[in-house]
Amino acid sequence: MNNESLVIYIIAVLCLGAVLIMSKDRMPQRFKRGMALTAVIMIALAFVFIIYSLLA
Template identity: 90%
Template sequence: MENESLVIYVIVVLCLGAVLIMSKDKMPPRMKRGMALTAVIMIALAFVFIIYSLLT
């Protein structure tokens, strides 16, 4: 994976997490759970990609 695309992915995922945290009161409960789960998975993948890029 190229470093530029990794940096863009990490920035986008962290912004998504920040938007979800700031707008958590405006979402319906059913949608809130799905979006939070998606954000957690994407943030975890971002850290895995960062570790992978540091090791290779």
């Protein structure tokens, strides 16, 4: 796996999570659940990629 792409993905996902946490009060109610679920899945996938890159 390309480590440079992995680092860029992890930084982007963590920034997305931070933006969602900081803007949760201004977001319409109908988007909150979907965006939070998407962010959780992407962050979990980033940690799986980190573990995979350490073991590979």
